[in-house]
Amino acid sequence: MLNFDWLSGISQETAKLIFFGLYFLIGALVLMLPNDYVYEGIAKEDRHWWNNLKLWSLAVLAVLASVYYQF
Protein backbone atom coordinates (compact mmCIF):
# COMPACT_ATOMS: atom_id res chain seq x y z
CA MET A 1 0.00 0.00 0.00
CA LEU A 2 2.77 2.45 0.93
CA ASN A 3 4.28 1.94 -2.56
CA PHE A 4 1.05 3.03 -4.25
CA ASP A 5 0.80 -0.38 -5.93
CA TRP A 6 -3.00 0.09 -5.85
CA LEU A 7 -2.44 2.69 -8.60
CA SER A 8 -0.30 0.40 -10.77
CA GLY A 9 -3.14 0.01 -13.30
CA ILE A 10 -2.76 3.63 -14.34
CA SER A 11 -0.61 4.01 -17.46
CA GLN A 12 2.08 6.69 -17.96
CA GLU A 13 -0.16 8.45 -20.50
CA THR A 14 -3.05 8.62 -18.02
CA ALA A 15 -0.67 9.80 -15.31
CA LYS A 16 0.43 12.61 -17.60
CA LEU A 17 -3.21 13.58 -18.08
CA ILE A 18 -3.56 13.78 -14.30
CA PHE A 19 -0.73 16.33 -14.24
CA PHE A 20 -2.39 18.32 -17.03
CA GLY A 21 -5.64 18.18 -15.06
CA LEU A 22 -3.82 19.61 -12.06
CA TYR A 23 -2.47 22.54 -14.08
CA PHE A 24 -5.92 23.17 -15.52
CA LEU A 25 -7.46 23.13 -12.05
CA ILE A 26 -4.87 25.55 -10.68
CA GLY A 27 -5.43 27.85 -13.67
CA ALA A 28 -9.19 27.78 -13.12
CA LEU A 29 -8.77 28.59 -9.41
CA VAL A 30 -6.44 31.49 -10.25
CA LEU A 31 -9.02 32.84 -12.72
CA MET A 32 -11.66 32.77 -9.99
CA LEU A 33 -9.68 35.16 -7.77
CA PRO A 34 -11.24 38.63 -7.58
CA ASN A 35 -9.32 41.27 -9.54
CA ASP A 36 -9.05 43.57 -6.54
CA TYR A 37 -7.27 40.83 -4.64
CA VAL A 38 -4.60 40.24 -7.26
CA TYR A 39 -3.95 44.00 -7.57
CA GLU A 40 -3.95 44.61 -3.78
CA GLY A 41 -1.06 46.92 -2.93
CA ILE A 42 -1.33 48.99 -6.12
CA ALA A 43 -3.46 52.14 -6.05
CA LYS A 44 -6.57 51.84 -8.25
CA GLU A 45 -5.43 54.59 -10.62
CA ASP A 46 -2.04 52.90 -11.16
CA ARG A 47 -3.36 49.46 -12.09
CA HIS A 48 -2.43 48.20 -15.56
CA TRP A 49 -3.00 44.92 -17.34
CA TRP A 50 0.64 43.99 -16.90
CA ASN A 51 0.22 44.17 -13.11
CA ASN A 52 -2.48 41.51 -13.30
CA LEU A 53 -0.96 38.55 -11.48
CA LYS A 54 -3.58 36.23 -12.96
CA LEU A 55 -1.96 36.74 -16.37
CA TRP A 56 1.49 36.08 -14.90
CA SER A 57 0.26 32.86 -13.31
CA LEU A 58 -1.50 31.63 -16.44
CA ALA A 59 1.61 32.31 -18.53
CA VAL A 60 3.77 30.29 -16.14
CA LEU A 61 1.23 27.43 -16.09
CA ALA A 62 1.06 27.45 -19.91
CA VAL A 63 4.85 27.10 -20.20
CA LEU A 64 4.81 24.35 -17.57
CA ALA A 65 2.08 22.43 -19.42
CA SER A 66 3.97 22.74 -22.71
CA VAL A 67 7.12 21.26 -21.08
CA TYR A 68 5.10 18.25 -19.91
CA TYR A 69 3.47 17.98 -23.34
CA GLN A 70 6.91 17.97 -24.98
CA PHE A 71 8.38 15.27 -22.72
Added chain:
Amino acid sequence: MLSGIDYFIVIAYIVGMLLLGLYFKKFVSSSEDYFLGGKSLPFWAIGMSIVVSDIGALDFVGVSGQAYRYGIAVGNFDWVGSVPAMLLAAFIFIPYFWRGGMYTIPEYLGRRYNKSVRTIASATWILFFALDLGVLFWASAVLLNVLMGWPIWISILSTAGVVGLYTYFGGITAVIMTDVVQMIIMFIGGFALVFLSLDAVGGWENMVEKIGAMGPEYQSHFDIIRPIDTKSPFPWTGILFGLTFVMANAYMIGNQSIVQRCLTAKNEWHAKASMIFGSALKMFIPILVLFPGLMAVVVHPNLADGDQALPMMIKTILPPGLVGLMFAAFFAGLMSSVDSLLNSTATLFTKDIYEPFIKKNADDQHYLKVGQITTLVLLGLGVATAPMSSDFPGIYVAIQTFMSYFQGPLFAILLLGIFWKRSTQWGGLSALVIGIGFAIFLNVFKAGFFTIEDPFLYISWWSFLLAFIINVVVSLMTKKHTKAELDGLVFSSKILTQTSSINKTL
Protein backbone atom coordinates in the same frame (compact mmCIF):
# COMPACT_ATOMS: atom_id res chain seq x y z
CA MET B 1 43.65 24.88 -11.90
CA LEU B 2 42.32 28.04 -13.52
CA SER B 3 44.10 30.11 -16.15
CA GLY B 4 45.03 33.80 -15.64
CA ILE B 5 41.81 35.27 -17.05
CA ASP B 6 39.67 32.80 -15.04
CA TYR B 7 41.59 33.65 -11.88
CA PHE B 8 41.00 37.37 -12.49
CA ILE B 9 37.24 36.83 -13.05
CA VAL B 10 36.87 34.88 -9.81
CA ILE B 11 38.80 37.41 -7.72
CA ALA B 12 36.88 40.32 -9.30
CA TYR B 13 33.62 38.51 -8.54
CA ILE B 14 34.48 37.90 -4.87
CA VAL B 15 35.66 41.50 -4.28
CA GLY B 16 32.67 42.88 -6.18
CA MET B 17 30.23 40.91 -4.01
CA LEU B 18 31.91 42.15 -0.84
CA LEU B 19 31.74 45.80 -1.92
CA LEU B 20 28.16 45.51 -3.16
CA GLY B 21 27.03 43.83 0.06
CA LEU B 22 28.74 46.40 2.25
CA TYR B 23 27.06 49.24 0.32
CA PHE B 24 23.73 48.19 1.86
CA LYS B 25 25.03 48.77 5.40
CA LYS B 26 23.71 52.35 5.23
CA PHE B 27 20.12 51.09 4.93
CA VAL B 28 20.21 49.23 8.26
CA SER B 29 19.14 51.22 11.30
CA SER B 30 16.51 48.98 12.94
CA SER B 31 15.76 45.30 13.45
CA GLU B 32 13.05 45.53 10.78
CA ASP B 33 15.69 46.79 8.33
CA TYR B 34 18.01 43.97 9.29
CA PHE B 35 15.51 41.12 9.16
CA LEU B 36 12.91 42.41 6.68
CA GLY B 37 14.81 44.99 4.64
CA GLY B 38 12.57 47.74 6.02
CA LYS B 39 9.77 46.16 3.93
CA SER B 40 10.98 48.09 0.93
CA LEU B 41 12.22 45.61 -1.67
CA PRO B 42 10.82 45.10 -5.20
CA PHE B 43 9.39 41.82 -6.52
CA TRP B 44 12.09 41.23 -9.14
CA ALA B 45 14.94 41.29 -6.61
CA ILE B 46 13.07 39.00 -4.21
CA GLY B 47 12.07 36.59 -7.00
CA MET B 48 15.66 36.33 -8.23
CA SER B 49 16.89 35.87 -4.68
CA ILE B 50 14.42 33.01 -4.02
CA VAL B 51 15.66 31.18 -7.10
CA VAL B 52 19.37 31.58 -6.49
CA SER B 53 19.10 30.64 -2.80
CA ASP B 54 17.23 27.51 -3.74
CA ILE B 55 19.87 26.28 -6.15
CA GLY B 56 23.37 25.90 -4.76
CA ALA B 57 26.63 24.60 -6.22
CA LEU B 58 26.00 21.22 -4.62
CA ASP B 59 22.70 21.03 -6.50
CA PHE B 60 24.42 21.97 -9.77
CA VAL B 61 26.64 18.92 -9.45
CA GLY B 62 24.03 16.61 -7.88
CA VAL B 63 21.21 17.35 -10.33
CA SER B 64 23.50 17.01 -13.34
CA GLY B 65 24.64 13.70 -11.92
CA GLN B 66 21.06 12.49 -11.48
CA ALA B 67 20.17 13.64 -14.99
CA TYR B 68 23.13 11.60 -16.25
CA ARG B 69 21.77 8.53 -14.44
CA TYR B 70 17.99 8.95 -14.65
CA GLY B 71 17.32 11.48 -17.43
CA ILE B 72 14.86 14.33 -17.64
CA ALA B 73 12.57 13.11 -14.83
CA VAL B 74 14.87 14.99 -12.42
CA GLY B 75 13.41 18.22 -13.88
CA ASN B 76 10.14 17.49 -12.06
CA PHE B 77 11.68 19.06 -8.94
CA ASP B 78 11.91 22.52 -10.51
CA TRP B 79 8.83 22.28 -12.74
CA VAL B 80 5.84 20.61 -11.10
CA GLY B 81 7.79 20.61 -7.83
CA SER B 82 7.88 24.41 -7.71
CA VAL B 83 5.28 26.21 -9.81
CA PRO B 84 2.01 24.99 -8.20
CA ALA B 85 3.45 25.43 -4.71
CA MET B 86 4.71 28.94 -5.50
CA LEU B 87 1.28 29.96 -6.84
CA LEU B 88 -0.41 28.61 -3.70
CA ALA B 89 2.12 30.48 -1.57
CA ALA B 90 1.65 33.69 -3.58
CA PHE B 91 -2.13 33.84 -3.43
CA ILE B 92 -2.95 32.27 -0.05
CA PHE B 93 -0.11 32.02 2.47
CA ILE B 94 2.18 34.97 1.73
CA PRO B 95 -0.63 37.58 1.99
CA TYR B 96 -1.48 36.27 5.49
CA PHE B 97 2.11 36.32 6.67
CA TRP B 98 2.76 39.71 5.06
CA ARG B 99 -0.39 41.37 6.41
CA GLY B 100 0.22 39.91 9.86
CA GLY B 101 3.60 41.68 9.99
CA MET B 102 5.35 38.40 10.75
CA TYR B 103 9.09 37.81 10.74
CA THR B 104 9.15 34.01 10.84
CA ILE B 105 7.00 30.98 9.96
CA PRO B 106 7.25 29.63 13.54
CA GLU B 107 5.87 33.01 14.68
CA TYR B 108 2.69 32.25 12.66
CA LEU B 109 2.57 28.73 14.14
CA GLY B 110 2.96 30.22 17.62
CA ARG B 111 0.06 32.62 17.10
CA ARG B 112 -2.12 29.95 15.47
CA TYR B 113 -1.28 27.02 17.79
CA ASN B 114 0.92 27.66 20.83
CA LYS B 115 4.41 28.53 22.02
CA SER B 116 5.58 24.89 22.04
CA VAL B 117 4.81 24.42 18.34
CA ARG B 118 6.64 27.68 17.62
CA THR B 119 9.68 26.63 19.63
CA ILE B 120 9.89 23.09 18.19
CA ALA B 121 9.59 24.38 14.62
CA SER B 122 12.10 27.17 15.18
CA ALA B 123 14.65 25.02 17.03
CA THR B 124 14.47 22.38 14.28
CA TRP B 125 15.15 24.95 11.55
CA ILE B 126 17.98 26.54 13.56
CA LEU B 127 19.63 23.15 14.06
CA PHE B 128 19.41 22.20 10.39
CA PHE B 129 20.54 25.58 9.13
CA ALA B 130 23.50 25.67 11.53
CA LEU B 131 24.62 22.17 10.47
CA ASP B 132 24.19 23.08 6.81
CA LEU B 133 26.48 26.09 7.23
CA GLY B 134 29.51 23.94 8.06
CA VAL B 135 28.85 21.71 5.04
CA LEU B 136 28.57 24.69 2.69
CA PHE B 137 31.75 26.30 4.05
CA TRP B 138 33.58 23.03 3.43
CA ALA B 139 32.18 22.71 -0.10
CA SER B 140 33.27 26.23 -1.00
CA ALA B 141 36.71 25.62 0.53
CA VAL B 142 37.18 22.46 -1.55
CA LEU B 143 36.16 24.38 -4.67
CA LEU B 144 38.66 27.19 -3.94
CA ASN B 145 41.33 24.69 -2.99
CA VAL B 146 41.00 22.64 -6.18
CA LEU B 147 40.64 25.48 -8.65
CA MET B 148 42.61 28.35 -7.10
CA GLY B 149 45.15 26.28 -5.17
CA TRP B 150 44.40 28.03 -1.89
CA PRO B 151 44.94 26.04 1.35
CA ILE B 152 41.68 24.71 2.86
CA TRP B 153 41.72 26.94 5.95
CA ILE B 154 42.45 30.07 3.94
CA SER B 155 39.61 29.10 1.62
CA ILE B 156 37.14 28.60 4.51
CA LEU B 157 38.14 31.86 6.19
CA SER B 158 37.97 33.89 2.98
CA THR B 159 34.44 32.61 2.18
CA ALA B 160 33.33 33.24 5.76
CA GLY B 161 34.97 36.67 5.74
CA VAL B 162 33.31 37.89 2.54
CA VAL B 163 29.82 36.49 3.15
CA GLY B 164 29.95 37.17 6.89
CA LEU B 165 30.94 40.81 6.49
CA TYR B 166 28.15 41.83 4.15
CA THR B 167 25.52 39.72 5.95
CA TYR B 168 26.58 41.13 9.34
CA PHE B 169 26.42 44.75 8.23
CA GLY B 170 23.80 44.75 5.47
CA GLY B 171 21.28 42.19 6.78
CA ILE B 172 18.72 40.74 4.41
CA THR B 173 18.89 43.68 1.98
CA ALA B 174 22.56 42.90 1.30
CA VAL B 175 21.70 39.19 1.04
CA ILE B 176 18.93 39.78 -1.53
CA MET B 177 20.76 42.37 -3.64
CA THR B 178 23.95 40.28 -3.86
CA ASP B 179 21.70 37.34 -4.78
CA VAL B 180 20.44 39.35 -7.77
CA VAL B 181 23.98 39.67 -9.17
CA GLN B 182 24.72 36.06 -8.25
CA MET B 183 21.66 34.87 -10.17
CA ILE B 184 22.65 36.83 -13.27
CA ILE B 185 26.16 35.34 -13.15
CA MET B 186 24.73 31.86 -12.57
CA PHE B 187 22.42 32.18 -15.58
CA ILE B 188 25.15 33.56 -17.89
CA GLY B 189 27.63 30.83 -16.87
CA GLY B 190 24.98 28.09 -17.01
CA PHE B 191 23.57 29.07 -20.40
CA ALA B 192 27.07 29.40 -21.87
CA LEU B 193 27.76 25.81 -20.84
CA VAL B 194 24.41 24.58 -22.23
CA PHE B 195 24.83 26.27 -25.63
CA LEU B 196 28.43 25.11 -26.07
CA SER B 197 27.54 21.59 -24.92
CA LEU B 198 24.60 21.48 -27.31
CA ASP B 199 26.96 22.44 -30.11
CA ALA B 200 29.40 19.72 -29.04
CA VAL B 201 26.74 16.99 -29.21
CA GLY B 202 25.48 18.15 -32.62
CA GLY B 203 22.20 19.70 -31.52
CA TRP B 204 19.19 18.52 -29.54
CA GLU B 205 17.77 16.03 -32.06
CA ASN B 206 21.15 14.42 -32.53
CA MET B 207 21.60 14.08 -28.76
CA VAL B 208 18.16 12.47 -28.30
CA GLU B 209 18.93 10.03 -31.12
CA LYS B 210 22.37 9.12 -29.75
CA ILE B 211 21.16 8.59 -26.19
CA GLY B 212 18.21 6.51 -27.41
CA ALA B 213 20.62 4.24 -29.32
CA MET B 214 22.82 3.63 -26.29
CA GLY B 215 20.80 0.73 -24.93
CA PRO B 216 17.59 -0.21 -23.13
CA GLU B 217 18.53 1.56 -19.89
CA TYR B 218 18.48 4.88 -21.79
CA GLN B 219 15.09 4.37 -23.48
CA SER B 220 13.21 6.35 -20.84
CA HIS B 221 15.82 9.12 -20.41
CA PHE B 222 13.42 11.62 -22.02
CA ASP B 223 10.26 10.50 -20.21
CA ILE B 224 9.35 13.07 -17.59
CA ILE B 225 6.65 10.79 -16.16
CA ARG B 226 7.98 7.48 -14.87
CA PRO B 227 5.84 4.40 -14.11
CA ILE B 228 5.13 3.23 -10.58
CA ASP B 229 7.45 0.23 -10.94
CA THR B 230 10.50 2.32 -11.94
CA LYS B 231 13.67 1.64 -10.00
CA SER B 232 14.56 5.33 -10.07
CA PRO B 233 13.50 7.47 -7.07
CA PHE B 234 10.95 9.30 -9.29
CA PRO B 235 7.80 7.23 -9.93
CA TRP B 236 4.90 9.51 -10.96
CA THR B 237 3.05 8.70 -7.73
CA GLY B 238 6.01 9.99 -5.70
CA ILE B 239 6.23 13.09 -7.88
CA LEU B 240 2.51 13.81 -7.51
CA PHE B 241 1.84 12.90 -3.88
CA GLY B 242 5.22 13.32 -2.21
CA LEU B 243 6.72 16.17 -4.23
CA THR B 244 3.84 18.23 -5.65
CA PHE B 245 1.38 17.91 -2.78
CA VAL B 246 3.77 17.89 0.17
CA MET B 247 7.48 18.62 -0.19
CA ALA B 248 7.14 21.47 -2.67
CA ASN B 249 4.49 23.20 -0.57
CA ALA B 250 6.39 22.60 2.65
CA TYR B 251 9.49 24.12 1.06
CA MET B 252 7.87 27.15 -0.56
CA ILE B 253 5.44 27.88 2.29
CA GLY B 254 7.19 26.57 5.38
CA ASN B 255 10.87 27.34 4.71
CA GLN B 256 12.01 30.42 6.61
CA SER B 257 14.73 31.39 4.15
CA ILE B 258 12.22 31.46 1.26
CA VAL B 259 9.25 33.09 2.98
CA GLN B 260 11.34 35.70 4.81
CA ARG B 261 12.35 37.11 1.44
CA CYS B 262 8.73 37.68 0.43
CA LEU B 263 8.10 39.45 3.73
CA THR B 264 10.64 42.11 2.73
CA ALA B 265 8.38 43.26 -0.14
CA LYS B 266 7.36 46.91 -0.28
CA ASN B 267 3.65 46.04 -0.48
CA GLU B 268 1.36 43.04 -0.82
CA TRP B 269 1.39 43.09 -4.62
CA HIS B 270 5.19 42.90 -4.66
CA ALA B 271 5.09 40.06 -2.11
CA LYS B 272 2.74 38.01 -4.31
CA ALA B 273 4.51 38.98 -7.54
CA SER B 274 7.90 37.95 -6.15
CA MET B 275 6.74 34.33 -5.79
CA ILE B 276 5.17 34.22 -9.26
CA PHE B 277 8.20 35.87 -10.89
CA GLY B 278 10.39 33.39 -9.00
CA SER B 279 8.30 30.50 -10.34
CA ALA B 280 8.87 31.75 -13.90
CA LEU B 281 12.63 31.87 -13.32
CA LYS B 282 12.58 28.43 -11.70
CA MET B 283 11.47 26.91 -14.99
CA PHE B 284 14.88 27.75 -16.47
CA ILE B 285 16.81 25.99 -13.69
CA PRO B 286 16.51 22.47 -15.18
CA ILE B 287 17.94 23.82 -18.44
CA LEU B 288 21.01 25.03 -16.55
CA VAL B 289 21.58 22.08 -14.25
CA LEU B 290 19.94 19.12 -16.00
CA PHE B 291 20.80 19.55 -19.66
CA PRO B 292 24.61 19.44 -19.13
CA GLY B 293 24.11 16.09 -17.37
CA LEU B 294 22.13 14.75 -20.34
CA MET B 295 24.71 15.98 -22.83
CA ALA B 296 27.46 14.34 -20.79
CA VAL B 297 25.84 10.98 -21.56
CA VAL B 298 26.90 11.55 -25.19
CA VAL B 299 30.24 13.31 -24.61
CA HIS B 300 31.41 11.19 -21.65
CA PRO B 301 29.54 7.86 -21.68
CA ASN B 302 30.38 5.25 -19.03
CA LEU B 303 31.32 7.62 -16.23
CA ALA B 304 31.59 5.59 -13.02
CA ASP B 305 30.09 8.42 -10.94
CA GLY B 306 27.29 10.54 -12.44
CA ASP B 307 28.35 13.47 -10.24
CA GLN B 308 31.44 13.75 -12.43
CA ALA B 309 29.23 14.72 -15.40
CA LEU B 310 29.21 18.48 -14.83
CA PRO B 311 32.91 18.91 -13.88
CA MET B 312 33.86 16.86 -16.94
CA MET B 313 31.69 18.96 -19.24
CA ILE B 314 33.19 22.20 -17.86
CA LYS B 315 36.69 20.82 -18.30
CA THR B 316 36.19 19.67 -21.89
CA ILE B 317 33.70 22.17 -23.32
CA LEU B 318 34.36 25.64 -21.88
CA PRO B 319 37.19 27.91 -23.10
CA PRO B 320 39.34 30.00 -20.70
CA GLY B 321 37.34 32.95 -19.37
CA LEU B 322 34.08 31.02 -19.39
CA VAL B 323 35.60 28.47 -17.01
CA GLY B 324 36.20 31.35 -14.58
CA LEU B 325 32.64 32.57 -15.11
CA MET B 326 31.24 29.08 -14.49
CA PHE B 327 33.33 28.79 -11.35
CA ALA B 328 32.05 32.20 -10.25
CA ALA B 329 28.53 30.83 -10.90
CA PHE B 330 29.27 27.84 -8.64
CA PHE B 331 30.66 30.12 -6.00
CA ALA B 332 27.63 32.39 -6.38
CA GLY B 333 25.38 29.42 -5.60
CA LEU B 334 27.36 28.63 -2.48
CA MET B 335 27.54 32.23 -1.28
CA SER B 336 23.81 32.77 -1.73
CA SER B 337 23.04 29.62 0.24
CA VAL B 338 25.41 30.63 3.05
CA ASP B 339 24.15 34.22 3.36
CA SER B 340 20.52 32.99 3.37
CA LEU B 341 21.23 30.50 6.13
CA LEU B 342 23.08 33.09 8.22
CA ASN B 343 20.36 35.72 8.02
CA SER B 344 17.41 33.33 8.40
CA THR B 345 18.94 31.55 11.38
CA ALA B 346 19.73 34.88 13.05
CA THR B 347 16.09 35.93 12.49
CA LEU B 348 14.71 32.66 13.89
CA PHE B 349 16.93 32.83 16.96
CA THR B 350 16.25 36.50 17.70
CA LYS B 351 12.48 36.46 17.11
CA ASP B 352 11.50 32.96 18.25
CA ILE B 353 14.01 32.11 20.99
CA TYR B 354 15.71 35.25 22.31
CA GLU B 355 12.74 37.65 22.34
CA PRO B 356 10.15 35.33 23.95
CA PHE B 357 12.44 33.39 26.31
CA ILE B 358 15.50 35.49 27.13
CA LYS B 359 14.66 39.19 26.98
CA LYS B 360 11.16 40.46 26.34
CA ASN B 361 10.27 44.06 25.57
CA ALA B 362 13.82 45.32 25.01
CA ASP B 363 14.29 48.29 22.69
CA ASP B 364 14.62 47.74 18.95
CA GLN B 365 18.38 48.49 18.86
CA HIS B 366 18.94 45.68 21.30
CA TYR B 367 17.30 43.13 18.98
CA LEU B 368 19.23 44.52 16.02
CA LYS B 369 22.46 43.93 17.95
CA VAL B 370 21.35 40.41 18.94
CA GLY B 371 20.65 39.60 15.27
CA GLN B 372 24.10 40.82 14.26
CA ILE B 373 25.88 38.99 17.07
CA THR B 374 23.96 35.80 16.24
CA THR B 375 25.20 36.13 12.65
CA LEU B 376 28.78 36.30 13.93
CA VAL B 377 28.32 33.33 16.28
CA LEU B 378 26.82 31.25 13.46
CA LEU B 379 29.71 32.22 11.25
CA GLY B 380 32.16 30.96 13.88
CA LEU B 381 30.12 27.79 14.34
CA GLY B 382 30.04 27.17 10.57
CA VAL B 383 33.82 27.62 10.28
CA ALA B 384 34.48 25.40 13.29
CA THR B 385 32.21 22.58 12.09
CA ALA B 386 33.27 22.72 8.42
CA PRO B 387 35.95 19.98 8.75
CA MET B 388 33.22 17.55 9.91
CA SER B 389 32.26 17.25 6.25
CA SER B 390 35.68 15.80 5.54
CA ASP B 391 35.40 13.26 8.38
CA PHE B 392 31.79 12.33 7.52
CA PRO B 393 31.38 12.58 3.71
CA GLY B 394 27.68 11.61 3.82
CA ILE B 395 26.75 14.41 6.19
CA TYR B 396 25.14 16.64 3.54
CA VAL B 397 22.82 13.86 2.40
CA ALA B 398 22.12 12.96 6.04
CA ILE B 399 21.14 16.56 6.86
CA GLN B 400 18.90 16.83 3.80
CA THR B 401 17.26 13.48 4.58
CA PHE B 402 16.61 14.48 8.17
CA MET B 403 15.18 17.77 6.92
CA SER B 404 12.71 15.85 4.76
CA TYR B 405 11.30 14.15 7.90
CA PHE B 406 10.17 17.55 9.06
CA GLN B 407 8.53 18.72 5.81
CA GLY B 408 5.38 16.56 5.72
CA PRO B 409 4.22 17.16 9.31
CA LEU B 410 5.10 20.87 9.10
CA PHE B 411 3.02 21.34 5.97
CA ALA B 412 0.11 19.39 7.53
CA ILE B 413 -0.11 21.77 10.49
CA LEU B 414 0.38 24.85 8.29
CA LEU B 415 -2.38 23.72 5.92
CA LEU B 416 -4.88 22.88 8.65
CA GLY B 417 -3.84 25.94 10.64
CA ILE B 418 -4.75 28.31 7.85
CA PHE B 419 -7.75 26.48 6.32
CA TRP B 420 -9.49 24.84 9.32
CA LYS B 421 -10.47 27.00 12.25
CA ARG B 422 -11.31 23.92 14.37
CA SER B 423 -7.62 22.90 14.42
CA THR B 424 -6.37 23.35 17.99
CA GLN B 425 -3.03 23.87 19.70
CA TRP B 426 -2.96 20.24 20.92
CA GLY B 427 -3.86 18.97 17.46
CA GLY B 428 -0.98 20.94 15.95
CA LEU B 429 1.55 19.93 18.60
CA SER B 430 0.73 16.21 18.54
CA ALA B 431 0.66 16.17 14.71
CA LEU B 432 4.11 17.74 14.54
CA VAL B 433 5.73 15.44 17.10
CA ILE B 434 4.05 12.17 15.98
CA GLY B 435 4.47 13.04 12.29
CA ILE B 436 8.23 13.59 12.63
CA GLY B 437 8.52 10.38 14.67
CA PHE B 438 6.61 8.44 12.01
CA ALA B 439 8.84 9.80 9.22
CA ILE B 440 11.94 8.70 11.13
CA PHE B 441 10.39 5.26 11.72
CA LEU B 442 9.61 4.83 8.00
CA ASN B 443 13.11 5.87 7.04
CA VAL B 444 14.79 3.52 9.51
CA PHE B 445 12.71 0.55 8.32
CA LYS B 446 12.37 1.65 4.67
CA ALA B 447 13.72 -1.63 3.29
CA GLY B 448 10.71 -3.42 4.75
CA PHE B 449 8.13 -0.93 3.49
CA PHE B 450 9.27 0.39 0.11
CA THR B 451 10.42 -1.10 -3.18
CA ILE B 452 12.08 1.93 -4.82
CA GLU B 453 15.71 2.98 -4.38
CA ASP B 454 15.25 6.08 -2.23
CA PRO B 455 11.65 6.48 -0.99
CA PHE B 456 11.98 10.01 0.48
CA LEU B 457 9.02 11.25 -1.63
CA TYR B 458 6.78 8.48 -0.32
CA ILE B 459 7.96 9.06 3.27
CA SER B 460 7.10 12.75 3.09
CA TRP B 461 3.59 11.93 1.77
CA TRP B 462 2.75 9.30 4.39
CA SER B 463 4.13 11.35 7.28
CA PHE B 464 2.09 14.32 6.01
CA LEU B 465 -1.06 12.17 5.84
CA LEU B 466 -0.60 10.78 9.34
CA ALA B 467 0.13 14.25 10.78
CA PHE B 468 -2.97 15.57 9.01
CA ILE B 469 -5.18 12.82 10.48
CA ILE B 470 -3.66 13.20 13.98
CA ASN B 471 -4.26 16.95 13.85
CA VAL B 472 -7.93 16.45 12.89
CA VAL B 473 -8.63 13.74 15.47
CA VAL B 474 -6.88 15.45 18.39
CA SER B 475 -8.39 18.83 17.49
CA LEU B 476 -11.91 17.40 17.53
CA MET B 477 -11.25 15.99 21.01
CA THR B 478 -9.83 19.22 22.48
CA LYS B 479 -11.17 22.66 23.27
CA LYS B 480 -11.51 24.87 20.21
CA HIS B 481 -9.93 28.32 19.95
CA THR B 482 -12.08 31.39 20.38
CA LYS B 483 -12.92 33.64 17.46
CA ALA B 484 -10.69 36.38 18.88
CA GLU B 485 -7.72 34.00 19.10
CA LEU B 486 -8.07 33.12 15.42
CA ASP B 487 -8.57 36.65 14.13
CA GLY B 488 -6.41 37.20 11.04
CA LEU B 489 -4.87 33.72 11.23
CA VAL B 490 -7.41 31.49 9.45
CA PHE B 491 -8.45 31.72 5.81
CA SER B 492 -11.71 33.48 5.16
CA SER B 493 -13.33 34.50 1.89
CA LYS B 494 -13.21 38.05 3.31
CA ILE B 495 -9.53 38.19 2.45
CA LEU B 496 -10.47 37.89 -1.23
CA THR B 497 -13.37 40.31 -1.30
CA GLN B 498 -12.71 42.97 1.33
CA THR B 499 -8.99 43.39 0.94
CA SER B 500 -8.43 46.94 2.11
CA SER B 501 -10.70 46.74 5.16
CA ILE B 502 -9.15 43.43 6.24
CA ASN B 503 -5.73 45.02 5.97
CA LYS B 504 -6.73 47.59 8.54
CA THR B 505 -7.89 45.02 11.06
CA LEU B 506 -4.69 42.98 10.98
